[in-house]
Amino acid sequence: MNKGKILKGIGGFYYVLDEHGCVHECKARGRFRNDGIVPLPGDNVLFNLEKGTGGFIEEIEERKNVLIRPKVVNVDMVAIVVSAENPKIDFLLCDKLLISIKKAGITPLMVINKCDMAVDRHIDTVYNEYATACETIRVSAKSKDGLDHLKSLLGNKCTCLAGQSATGKSSILNALFSDIELETGGLSKKTDRGRHTTRHAELMVLEGFSGTVVDTPGFSFFEDTEILPEQLSLFYDDMTPYAGDCRFSLCLHADEPDCGVKKAVEKGKISKNRYQRYLEILKECQEKRLRKYD
Ligand SMILES: Nc1nc2c(ncn2[C@@H]2O[C@H](COP(=O)(O)OP(=O)(O)OP(=O)(O)O)[C@@H](O)[C@H]2O)c(=O)[nH]1
């Protein structure tokens, strides 16, 4: 038996990368279908190569995590790609994405792209919003500034690039790796206005790396994540250092007196805007819980 990783699946065929860097076209054994298991990109598998008939996936290792859209498993890092200029960044959406990434136990990375064309003030606004919440870097797919840093962070992980359409996810991958040639264009495509250029999920193997990347055709995976109101702030790395100063141990950092987080906001240690959006998301979590017990 050989060990490998599924890069993509098309029409019942799975493309499996072995430990030597070779890709094999495999089918899955019928019992997977009988058990209701669909092999997915990212799956670590054991497979057999048979003369004439190609390969067969025999076993699928237990999955570390499962992303819903795109359907990818065993993801180590999600890079949220935002644009410092156009399209305008949707902070609330980014906050929510960050929360779901943290909740899934995946490492987040904020990538501010298009720094070549953006005014410094706009770049700084985004940077200051997230620098204490997660690792945040500034890049330009066009000028290639910051791309070496990004490359070093990808390492041998499996990284998904997520973000609004036209923020430059595909452009970044094209600029990073000479053997990758993805379609770009995003919003400018007349026939496909505002829709994502990138659609299917596929792990791409990085040249000279054991790492892989997925050019995510969407922004809203994990949309059904349910979060308890008292859990929410645990997913805010920019707030947790101050939660120890709260008078109440189950402080929601909303209306409670003597709240360490609110004090940190007043002192400018936590972004006011991000805190305001935290309150908005907290309300949503509370309403969701109420609806559940209606
Ligand atoms: N000036 C500048 N333009 C960029 C940069 N990165 C991407 N663009 C442009 O932004 C547009 C969208 O880029 P894409 O790479 O297609 O964006 P995407 O995030 O992959 O979009 P979807 O696949 O639709 O989700 C293209 O016209 C790119 O040329 C950059 O760093 N600087």
Ligand SMILES: [Mg+2]
């Ligand atoms: Mg794309």
Ligand SMILES: [Zn+2]
């Ligand atoms: Zn508090």
